[in-house]
Amino acid sequence: MTDRFDVVVVGGGNAGFSAAHSAVEQGAKVLLLEKASEGAAGGNSFYTAGAFRFAFDSIDDVADLLEPDKRHTNSVVPAYPASAFTADMHRVTGGKCDPVLTEVLVSRSTDTVRWLATKGIKWRLMYERQAYLSDDEWVFSGGLYVGTVDGGKGLIAQHTKAAQDEGVEIRYGAEITALHVADSSERGVTYRDTDGAEHRIVAGAVVLSAGGFESDPQRRTEHLGEGWDRALVRGTPTNTGDVLDLALAAGAASHGDWGSCHSVAWDADGNPNGGNRELTNQLTRQSYPIGIVVNVDGQRFVDEGADFRNYTYAKYGREILRQPQSRGFQLFDAKTRPLLRKEEYDSQPIASAQANTLDELAAKLGIDPDGLQRTVSEFNSSIVDKPFDPAIKDGRAAQVEPPKSNWAQALDTAPFYGYAVGCGITFTFGGVHVDETAQVLDATGASINGLYAAGEMVGGLFSGNYPGGSGLTSGAVFGRLAGASAGRWARHG
Ligand SMILES: Cc1cc2nc3c(=O)[nH]c(=O)nc-3n(C[C@H](O)[C@H](O)[C@H](O)COP(=O)(O)OP(=O)(O)OC[C@H]3O[C@@H](n4cnc5c(N)ncnc54)[C@H](O)[C@@H]3O)c2cc1C
CATH class of the missing domain: 3.90.700.10 (Succinate dehydrogenase/fumarate reductase flavoprotein, catalytic domain)
Incomplete structure (x- = not known):
């Protein structure tokens, strides 16, 4: 049986939900497919502390986003301007962050956090993780101060509710097994349900947000090297890299550092x-x-x-x-x-x-x-x-x-x-190459029509190390871009 949608989103973590909301804003009919069952859903995003790194010149600029807390009056939250975020990206990755993608991440970080708030995501200062009490003042440090209410569990619950309210159809237990991009009239995916039955989805545009390969010991050893099969998987067991492989097989260029991880x-x-x-x-x-x-x-x-x-x-x-x-x-x-x-x-x-x-x-x-x-x-x-x-x-x-x-x-x-x-092991850094609209590029640098990627699947942002709280921001920034681009492409070409 074939179903038709404007946009199909593969993977229901922070990046996938951000893409779904954004595609809906373009008037698209959206299907989100998630490999895990409903009780095990939310990807790595579910397991997070919900910490988001984003730029601001003064905490007062974003104070309206924060849930009330009586400690606000005796808190010292340093500014974290865009220049500091950019400098941190270059410093911790040893200069191995793609400058185009880094600019997108940093420059859109704050606006995207605000946009998430309009979808019902709730924010707070993370006293218990990012501050020490010094002379009766809560002093924050390290460029990362704000997180979601109830961490990753809250983030996914709020995302899911927003998507359902917007009319996004979510199918759990739906594992993508094939990606079809060669013929625009047949563009879409095939997924397998929990009974083993295959389903064909035709869609104007496809957003890939199915995580990295951190949960697959064999792929870890292949890319990260000997010994990585001994790592302990911190998050979802479902990010096994199969969708990355499907994307590469469909012509996506590989990008970034496949030999290191978080x-x-x-x-x-x-x-x-x-x-x-x-x-x-x-x-x-x-x-x-x-x-x-x-x-x-x-x-x-x-x-x-x-x-x-x-x-x-x-x-x-x-x-x-x-x-x-x-x-x-x-x-x-x-x-x-x-x-x-x-x-x-x-x-x-x-x-x-x-x-x-x-x-x-x-x-x-x-x-x-x-x-x-x-x-x-x-x-x-x-x-x-x-x-x-x-x-x-x-x-x-x-x-x-x-x-x-x-x-x-x-x-x-x-x-x-x-x-x-x-x-x-948290997540892997290698991924596919996307442009500043989150559209997937092929090895010649040309765009692949109707194909977009976000979150951990985007390669090129991190290498060797990473500034804490950038993964969720990256998922939201590129997810939002991917959904908007996919929605526009599907609706208007
Ligand atoms: C314990 C832990 C704590 C963390 N804390 C933070 C933090 O506080 N701040 C921060 O910025 N980052 C944090 N991270 C990193 C963060 O989780 C990731 O950067 C981010 O969640 C990635 O989002 P995503 O949407 O790309 O991937 P995910 O949230 O992992 O979503 C990918 C989804 O794709 C699905 N999928 C995979 N294969 C298929 C398939 N074949 N078909 C259909 N669906 C598929 C998966 O089941 C999964 O649900 C943490 C990670 C962990 C594990």
Whole structure:
């Protein structure tokens, strides 16, 4: 049976829903196809903290978007102008971000967040993740301050309601198995339903927003290299890269860095094959800048305080993967434990231990005790005498190898706390090439009629590392563009 729509959107995460809303604004009849069942839907977007990075010259410019909070009056939220966002993109990717796509991402970020608000997405300042209380003021840092109410769960619930209210038809358990773009009168997709039956959809335009290949161990090893099959999947198990392959086979040019990805410190006991829908992002362990991280030999292997967390966390997962047993341990003491993010370090169950001596902690966690003692005594004695302040880059360094550039605190006050972490893979950076309207390009740089892409499927924005909160913004910016372009093309040619 063949169904006809103006626009078919493949994948129901933040990018897909943004595309669907935007196509509807063009008057298009829209079908959204999602591989997962309704109870497992929302893609990686569901598992997020809902943090969106976007530019503003003063927080007052976007204050009208924020849900009321009595802490607003004693909060310090630095400006994050477009120039800073652009500079962060270039800095953290080592200059390997496509300048055209980066300009689109940054310049449309704020307007797109406002537009999402018109669709019912609710916003708040993320006190629990991005601020420290300093002299009775909540001081934010790291260029990422605003998130959705109820994180990724809220984001997907709000997106889904808006799409249903707009008349978007959503089919769950619908896995795209073929993409048809060669003949414009037959353009569309084939999907398989949960009973194995195939369905043909003909559409004026197709938007691909089906994520990367992070959930497929084989594709990870092929593109990211040996050992990546050991990574723990943080989000949806359904982003297996099959739609990327369909797009490439249909003539889309591959773009960006297929050899690196976003990966973080993640609870070592996390399910390797997919995230936890109840705890979602709480399995992440991101307070390492105020502690130290060692491997099973008791040796440190990263500069935990190189920068604000938002600029280092996405590249430190791969450093954990490289360690013996692909394991690390974040260590804190009685002084620093109260500063850890509650939602992450108080979540249960958790791979952790507490002890009154370092030897006892090492024994409980499986760390070489002599190695740990050597590391800690060398670290403790190398700390420069400057005041500790987690809200700024305080320059309180440990002058060891590797150095700790900021926030160094001696690990010397019992009880001691240790958290076992593995490498949690978030999403992959390689994708297809799109232009500034989100239209897919072929290898010659020509547009492929009626084919658009958004979200993780867009290659070229990130490489090696990533400024926290840019993934959701990218999905919304390119999803909105893709939907508008697809809707216009389908309606008017
Ligand atoms: C635990 C976690 C926390 C994160 N926190 C943040 C954060 O706070 N801020 C931020 O910016 N980013 C965050 N990210 C990254 C963010 O999730 C992604 O950048 C973003 O959600 C990608 O959106 P998307 O729509 O492209 O993909 P997704 O949301 O993953 O949606 C893709 C959808 O496509 C579907 N699909 C796949 N194959 C097919 C097929 N063959 N047919 C039909 N459908 C298919 C999938 O089932 C999925 O639902 C986080 C990720 C994780 C895992």
